[in-house]
Amino acid sequence: MNKRLNTVLFVLGASLVNVLIMLILFLALFVVFARFIAPSLPPGANQLIMVLIFVLAIGATYFIYHRMVKWLSNKVDMNKYFDPIFGKRQK
Numbered sequence: 001m002n003k004r005l006n007t008v009l010f011v012l013g014a015s016l017v018n019v020l021i022m023l024i025l026f027l028a029l030f031v032v033f034a035r036f037i038a039p040s041l042p043p044g045a046n047q048l049i050m051v052l053i054f055v056l057a058i059g060a061t062y063f064i065y066h067r068m069v070k071w072l073s074n075k076v077d078m079n080k081y082f083d084p085i086f087g088k089r090q091k
Helices: 003-040 043-075
Strands: none
Touching: 003 043
């Protein structure tokens, strides 16, 4: 495999992992909220907390994903296996 294909596969795989992390976090927070907190709150507050849970899942996903990519970049020489996504190509 060449660097360009490695880059495309890495971006696709990393995007899938990012979405799965967010989905898992959102569902986990939603289950905890629905099980313990939601029955005692009015419906209007539940809607607001659902938006808060979604934003919290996005923020936590960014933090986890950032740490994973940083760990991977310390373990793997990115320049050896991947093409730069942005930047000039040398001809």
